[in-house]
Amino acid sequence: MRTVSQDSANILVVEDDDEVARIVTDYIERSMKARVKRVTTATEAVSSSTSDQPEVVLADLDLPDSDDLELARQLKDESDCEVILMTGQPSLDRAIEAMRLGVRDMFPKPFDLRLLGKSLEEALDARRQRHREQHRYDRLRRVSSHIIRERRVLKQRVDLICRDLVGAYRRLAEKVVSRDEPSN
Numbered sequence: 001m002r003t004v005s006q007d008s009a010n011i012l013v014v015e016d017d018d019e020v021a022r023i024v025t026d027y028i029e030r031s032m033k034a035r036v037k038r039v040t041t042a043t044e045a046v047s048s049s050t051s052d053q054p055e056v057v058l059a060d061l062d063l064p065d066s067d068d069l070e071l072a073r074q075l076k077d078e079s080d081c082e083v084i085l086m087t088g089q090p091s092l093d094r095a096i097e098a099m100r101l102g103v104r105d106m107f108p109k110p111f112d113l114r115l116l117g118k119s120l121e122e123a124l125d126a127r128r129q130r131h132r133e134q135h136r137y138d139r140l141r142r143v144s145s146h147i148i149r150e151r152r153v154l155k156q157r158v159d160l161i162c163r164d165l166v167g168a169y170r171r172l173a174e175k176v177v178s179r180d181e182p183s184n
Helices: 018-032 042-051 070-078 092-100 113-180
Strands: 010-014 035-039 056-060 082-087 105-108
Touching (some): 010 018, 010 042, 018 035, 018 113, 035 042, 042 056, 042 070, 056 113, 082 113, 092 105, 105 113
Parallel strands (some): 010 056, 056 082, 082 105
16 A cells, blocks of 8 residues: 555544454554544544544444434535445445545445455545645636626726827817818
């Protein structure tokens, strides 16, 4: 497994089983050189995702204080992170609903840590790509707004110059006409 490039990844692990949490956290820290924070409840996860702004949240779907996919809904609504779920009770209906919510992946327990690591890396890459694209989009909007403002100013200046030219031509035409008129 490759290590995460750029700044070290920030991953939140939400798992109430100490043994699973230890294994997953150790693997992520060792193989990905990522910063990992662990919480044990959905309430802590939502609070931590808001304050710590993790790039990826790896959450157990079967937490005592969360109803089924409610944590995934809250995480997708309240933070800008990728969500990967783990569950000891996989079902097709849960997986389909999770994907509808924008969950990146779902792993039935027990799972292969290498596959989990690959999914985490893909999630990090996707989030970072999305952020780069958003940065480009924001920059393009700022540049476009600047160009539009400058275009308006330029149009006003051109209109003013045209009015001055029309006035100058009118005065010149009046002088020419008054010079060519016969005097009595």
